[in-house]
Amino acid sequence: MHKSPSMDNFLTNGKSILLAYDQGFEHGPSLDFNEKNVDPSYIMEIAAKGGFNGIVFQKGLAEKYYDGRVPLILKVNGKAALAKGEPISMQNCSVEYALSLGAKAIGYTIYLGSERDGEMFQEFGRIQEQAHEHGIPAIAWIYPRGQAVKDDTSKEIVAYAARVGLELGADAVKIKYTGDPQSFSWAVKSAGKALVYMSGGPKAPTDEDFLKQVRGVMMAGATGLAVGRNVWQNEDPLRMARSLKAVIFGEKSVEQVIEA
Numbered sequence: 001m002h003k004s005p006s007m008d009n010f011l012t013n014g015k016s017i018l019l020a021y022d023q024g025f026e027h028g029p030s031l032d033f034n035e036k037n038v039d040p041s042y043i044m045e046i047a048a049k050g051g052f053n054g055i056v057f058q059k060g061l062a063e064k065y066y067d068g069r070v071p072l073i074l075k076v077n078g079k080a081a082l083a084k085g086e087p088i089s090m091q092n093c094s095v096e097y098a099l100s101l102g103a104k105a106i107g108y109t110i111y112l113g114s115e116r117d118g119e120m121f122q123e124f125g126r127i128q129e130q131a132h133e134h135g136i137p138a139i140a141w142i143y144p145r146g147q148a149v150k151d152d153t154s155k156e157i158v159a160y161a162a163r164v165g166l167e168l169g170a171d172a173v174k175i176k177y178t179g180d181p182q183s184f185s186w187a188v189k190s191a192g193k194a195l196v197y198m199s200g201g202p203k204a205p206t207d208e209d210f211l212k213q214v215r216g217v218m219m220a221g222a223t224g225l226a227v228g229r230n231v232w233q234n235e236d237p238l239r240m241a242r243s244l245k246a247v248i249f250g251e252k253s254v255e256q257v258i259e260a
């Protein structure tokens with residue numbers, strides 16, 4: 001009987017916080033980066049000093065900046081922001097090459113609802129099998145997107161994303177927050193044994209706003225958070241990391257964290 005590889009490399013007492021840094025590819029450097037966070041070494045430092053459970057890099061960054069201090073999730077597909085039309089993100093790195101760079105998991109984005117989602121299902125299916133053959137988990141970023149998707153954070157569509165991830169064999173799914181714990185708990189239930197990570201999103205107006213989202217996600221039974229901008233765009237990323245860890249691992253309320 002086939003057993004899925006465990007996500008244990010990325011967990012602390014069953015919970016997790018991952019640092020995502022593929023936005024230079026997905027959005028372009030000018031949209032998200034400043035003089036400091038445009039440097040991948042700065043992000044590697046935040047991941048290590050901030051005690052993250054994993055860091056997400058595309059292969060070029062992994063080759064030149066990954067230093068082994070934090071488990072690596074190699075993102076093996078990506079889409080640039082320039083082309084318009086139905087979204088499609090195709091593989092740019094093999095599973096074998098990801099392993100040679102030290103990957104302890106594979107990351108792959110699927111745009112559920114795109115007219116081209118079948119191509120990503122097919123490709124992820126192959127990648128997931130290769131990852132499992134090598135004993136490492138496959139994490140699916142599942143973002144409902146395309147003309148057919150009216151509301152990408154509705155209870156129904158987020159749960160659908162989670163379920164597609166489970167059925168495709170993802171060991172963890174990275175999905176957007178619905179906005180409240182009740183509706184997000186339906187996504188967590190729909191994900192079954194696939195672990196659920198909330199995807200960070202653009203920087204929230206205040207730290208408190210973002211911490212409230214994370215608290216809601218954890219109350220809904222998620223495993224944790226895969227976050228980029230809300231950490232490395234923060235003026236004090238390590239302080240933000242501490243606050244997030246207090247909510248995720250310490251089960252602290254936002255009030256307790258803010259007052260500390």
Ligand code: FBP
Nearest residue numbers: 020022023026200201202227228229
């Ligand atoms: P953020 O926390 O910065 O949103 O990062 C999470 C992430 O999934 C990244 O891995 C990815 O680059 C980005 O969001 C994609 O954002 P979108 O496609 O929603 O613009």
